[in-house]
Amino acid sequence: xxxxxxxxxxxxxxxxxxxxxxxxxxxxxxxxxxxxxxxxxxxxxxxxxxxxxxxxxxxxxxxxxxxxxxxxxxxxxxxxxxxxxxxxxxxxxxxxxxxxxxxxxxxxxxxxxxxxxxxxxxxxxxxxxxxxxxxxxxxxxxxxxxxxxxxxxxxxxxxxxxxxxxxxxxxxxxxxxxxxxxxxxxxxxxxxxxxxxxxxxxxxxxxxxxxxxxxxxxxxxxxxxxxxxxxxxxxxxxxxxxxxxxxxxxxxxxxxxxxxxxxx
Amino acid sequence: xxxxxxxxxxxxxxxxxxxxxxxxxxxxxxxxxxxxxxxxxxxxxxxxxxxxxxxxxxxxxxxxxxxxxxxxxxxxxxxxxxxxxxxxxxxxxxxxxxxxxxxxxxxxxxxxxxxxxxxxxxxxxxxxxxxxxxxxxxxxxxxxxxxxxxxxxxxxxxxxxxxxxxxxxxxxxxxxxxxxxxxxxxxxxxxxxxxxxxxxxxxxxxxxxxxxxxxxxxxxxxxxxxxxxxxxxxxxxxxxxxxxxxxxxxxxxxxxxxxxxxxxxxxxxxx
Numbered sequence: 001x002x003x004x005x006x007x008x009x010x011x012x013x014x015x016x017x018x019x020x021x022x023x024x025x026x027x028x029x030x031x032x033x034x035x036x037x038x039x040x041x042x043x044x045x046x047x048x049x050x051x052x053x054x055x056x057x058x059x060x061x062x063x064x065x066x067x068x069x070x071x072x073x074x075x076x077x078x079x080x081x082x083x084x085x086x087x088x089x090x091x092x093x094x095x096x097x098x099x100x101x102x103x104x105x106x107x108x109x110x111x112x113x114x115x116x117x118x119x120x121x122x123x124x125x126x127x128x129x130x131x132x133x134x135x136x137x138x139x140x141x142x143x144x145x146x147x148x149x150x151x152x153x154x155x156x157x158x159x160x161x162x163x164x165x166x167x168x169x170x171x172x173x174x175x176x177x178x179x180x181x182x183x184x185x186x187x188x189x190x191x192x193x194x195x196x197x198x199x200x201x202x203x204x205x206x207x208x209x210x211x212x213x214x215x216x217x218x219x220x221x222x223x224x225x226x227x228x229x230x231x232x233x234x235x236x237x238x239x240x241x242x243x244x245x246x247x248x249x250x251x252x253x254x255x256x257x258x259x260x261x262x263x264x
Numbered sequence: 265x266x267x268x269x270x271x272x273x274x275x276x277x278x279x280x281x282x283x284x285x286x287x288x289x290x291x292x293x294x295x296x297x298x299x300x301x302x303x304x305x306x307x308x309x310x311x312x313x314x315x316x317x318x319x320x321x322x323x324x325x326x327x328x329x330x331x332x333x334x335x336x337x338x339x340x341x342x343x344x345x346x347x348x349x350x351x352x353x354x355x356x357x358x359x360x361x362x363x364x365x366x367x368x369x370x371x372x373x374x375x376x377x378x379x380x381x382x383x384x385x386x387x388x389x390x391x392x393x394x395x396x397x398x399x400x401x402x403x404x405x406x407x408x409x410x411x412x413x414x415x416x417x418x419x420x421x422x423x424x425x426x427x428x429x430x431x432x433x434x435x436x437x438x439x440x441x442x443x444x445x446x447x448x449x450x451x452x453x454x455x456x457x458x459x460x461x462x463x464x465x466x467x468x469x470x471x472x473x474x475x476x477x478x479x480x481x482x483x484x485x486x487x488x489x490x491x492x493x494x495x496x497x498x499x500x501x502x503x504x505x506x507x508x509x510x511x512x513x514x515x516x517x518x519x520x521x522x523x524x525x526x527x528x529x530x531x532x533x534x535x
Contacts, residue, residue: 003365007402010372014398017376021383033320038386125392132399139402144409151365158351158359162343162366169339173294174332180297181309185324188313197492198499208310211317235510240525241488246299248310250488254507 003149005084011140012081012096015133019074019103026067040066047117069106076102093141100137104130184209191221192251200229200256206249215251222253229255272411279408280349280360283367283401287342294335315385330381334374341370357413368405372398460485467493470529476505482525498529505531 025037044059053059076099083091107130114123143149187207192214194202204218223231237250293305312327344367351359375398382391463483468490470478480494499507513526 006365006369007405010369010376011402014372014376014379017380018383018395021380025383025386031318035384036318036386037383038388125388128392128396132395135399135403139399139406142406149365151362158347158363162340162347162363166336166340166343169291169343170332170336173291173335173339174328176295176297177309177328177331177335181313181324181328184298184309185313188317198496201492201495203488203492208307209313211314233507233509237488237491238512238525238527240482240486241491246304247488252491256506 001151001153002146003151004143004146006151007143008084008092008140009081011136012077012084012092015099015103015136016074016077016081019070019077022070023067023074026063026070047113047119050117066106066109069102069109073099073103073106096140097137100133103133107133187214189213189217191218194218194222194253197252200254202253202255204251204253205247206251208248210248218251219253226255228258230258232256270412270414273414276352276360276408276411276413277349279404279411280345280352280364283364283371283404284342284345284349287338287345287367287371290338291335291342294331294338315381315387318385334377337370337374337377341367341374344370352413355414360413361409364405364408368401371401375401463490465489465493467497470494470498470501473528476508476531476533478529478531480527480529481523482527484524486525502531504534506534508532 024035026040028035028037029041030039031037040063041059044063045056048054048058048062076095080092080095080099083095107126110126111123111130114120114126184207187209188211192204192206192210194204197203202222206214206218219231219234223229231253233254235252235254237252241250242248292303294308296303296305297309298307299305308331309324309327312331313322313324316322316326316330344363348360348363348367351357351363375394378394379391379398382388382394460483464485464487468480468482468486470480473479478498480498482490495507507529509530511528511530513523513528518526
């Protein structure tokens with residue numbers, strides 16, 4: 001194997017998966033078992049509605065057109081990858097160039113749409129993808145020639161050291177991941193303990209693993225533990241209250257003493 | 265006097281050092297796990313667990329296995345770049361090229377693996393992030409192999425016996441300007457610290473803006489401590505009123521970057 005062949009394979013594999021999975025994402029609608037993806041239909045409907053085109057046909061046609069172009073892109077990258085496997089460099093270059101041209105055209109279309117719909121963040125995102133595609137083509141063309149970059153797989157003493165060190169680090173990392181998982185997984189379901197920070201106001205510092213089920217358990221447990229209190233109001237702490245990156249979610253529960261209905 | 269290294273050699277070292285440290289710290293982040301004193305990192309286990317849970321795979325072992333696989337790719341990428349850095353230091357440039365190539369292949373593989381996950385779990389921002397890293401890795405290797413390594417001692421050109429004084433003067437002037445700017449900046453920062461650091465915990469006064477309606481405008485340093493102290497002070501100052509609701513002003517209503525957190529306290533009279 002040569003550096004050229006390996007690097008070209010890596011580039012083609014990346015873009016083949018990229019477009020293949022983009023097509024799968026359009027084929028599988030909404031959230032399913034084993035697939036979440038992104039709901040592009042909802043996104044397109046909202047975009048077109050913002051222009052005053054509320055008929056879903058506009059969004060449907062646009063999405064069908066985009067999906068068609070993505071399918072073409074995928075087919076072009078796959079053909080280039082198969083040509084590379086057959087060691088046909090001219091054919092690989094030709095198909096990869098067609099794939100790049102088609103992908104760049106699609107991202108140009110996306111960028112025009114982003115400007116029309118006023119989505120500047122997506123414009124940056126699509127612009128960066130566009131640039132990476134062009135640059136991938138340059139990198140593909142400028143991989144070192146086959147004659148100067150042969151890769152030797154024969155074992156050397158340095159190679160053995162790298163394998164042993166990598167293996168030890170992998171084992172250490174895996175053991176640490178499993179330990180951490182065992183120590184923290186309960187946080188995905190256990191209620192969070194509240195702390196009274198101001199009279200009648202309780203703070204709940206949610207862990208990163210917590211989701212809506214933890215919220216429900218927490219509120220129910222709190223009410224069961226404090227029958228003398230009535231929850232008046234729950235305030236979700238905005239991100240500005242979090243210590244950057246360290247806090248997942250802060251919740252404040254405002255309570256008041258329950259009135260004794262029987263007047264005892 | 266020390267002879268300056270050629271720029272191409274420095275760039276080669278910079279590339280290898282960057283990727284070695286990049287993967288070393290990624291690995292440490294996986295080994296440490298969670299936020300501790302002097303280390304926050306990213307809770308990857310929580311991130312992976314939520315991703316897999318969202319597709320119906322809620323067993324922690326699935327997230328652990330995926331994370332361990334990513335950890336293995338990162339561990340080998342780190343070792344390869346460290347080996348390349350060591351070889352470059354010893355002047356074994358062919359070996360440095362070989363190990364940096366393997367490190368780059370592993371890096372490309374890691375980011376391809378991550379980007380497949382991003383499509384699968386619908387995280388488009390991470391897809392962009394991973395695609396950019398994928399490309400940076402590819403580009404940095406192509407730059408690395410085009411930079412000439414350090415020449416052997418026999419090939420080195422002798423330095424001029426009487427070096428010109430002009431470069432030394434330029435160094436001196438640049439150093440003096442930099443020193444003045446560093447002093448001005450550092451003084452401003454320390455003065456800012458003296459005046460603003462108490463804002464990190466001090467309560468903010470609630471300004472009445474209507475009937476039973478109070479506005480609280482946070483300083484940029486404000487966090488949960490300021491929020492709690494503000495509530496305590498507010499309750500003490502308004503013993504006859506009960507907080508009915510807190511309305512956080514959403515971002516579109518704030519004055520772009522000039523406003524930090526702003527919220528309104530709506531109260532009612534206590535019975």
